[in-house]
Amino acid sequence: MTATAVDRSRSRSNRGLKGLAGALGFVCLVLFLMAIEQKQAMDAWAMLRDEAAPAAGRIVGWAVDGAVDGVDGLKSAAEGSDDPLAATPNAVVLAGEFRAADDATRETVGAATFTGALIRLEQGDVLRTRPLRIAGADEAYSAARKAFATELDARPNAQIELRQVIPHARAGTVVASPLCGGEAPGVVALLHRRDRVDMMLFRGRTIVGPDAPADALCGVWRFRAR
Structure with a gap:
């Protein structure tokens, strides 16, 4: 019987190559899964951008300081309206103190401070709001068929941020205001x-648009940054 010598170095080399192949296979699997996940993330972002762009503006407005209604508020902001007009990508979040820009504003509301969801007026009113939708300035805001652009001396393609006034407490109601008679x-x-900031205030239960009563508008006030 003849003994056959075993090439141990070749055996060790084969085992090393198999181990390397296994490691490379694992790395490829991880990269493949990451690519799928990234594609799903990109698809989700594209859907948000192209199909639900208005929600992005509403969520930004909700998320700043003053939005204290938790997940329910976030869901309301995301759902909002199906209106196709979205806030511009470079829109600046409205925040800070603004002084009255004319005598009528100075006499009725004074200065205004915008802090996320809260609008504090110098004369005492504090309005807690949440995003409603973005309206085009060429839209009519009441049955009088007067457009935002006409009332606010704005370009027809300017964007009007509509916010719903909500109670300060979950179980409460919106407090009556002398600003709305x-x-x-x-x-x-x-x-x-x-x-500059121009603010229009509408009475409760108003759906702003061409079907809103002509007397739904409480007033218009104008402010400038301090």
Whole structure:
């Protein structure tokens, strides 16, 4: 019987190559899964950008300081309206103190401070709001067929931020305001232009649009940055 010598170095080399192949296979699997996950993330972002862009603006407005209604508020902000108009990508979040820009504003509401969801007026009113939708300035805001652009001296393609006025406490109701003739306010419309902010306030239960009653508008006030 003849003994056959075993090439131990070749055996060790084969085992090393098999181990390397296994490691490379694992790395490829991880990279493949990461690529799938990234594609899903990109697809989700594209859907948000192209199909639900208005929600992005609403969520930004909800997320700043003053939004204290937790997950329910986030869901409301994301759902909002199906209106196709979205806030511009470079829109600046409205925040800070603004002084009255004219005598009428100074006499009725004074200065205004915007802190996330809260609008504090110098004369005492504090409006807690949540995002409603973005309206085009060429839209009519009441049955009088008057457009935001006409009322606010704005370009027809300017974007008007509509916010719903909500109670300060979950189980409460919106407090009546002298700004709305002793009735509860319902919707705030804001136009932010650099150092200027124009604010329109509508009575409660108002659906801002061409079918809203002509007397739904409580008033219009104008502010400038301090």
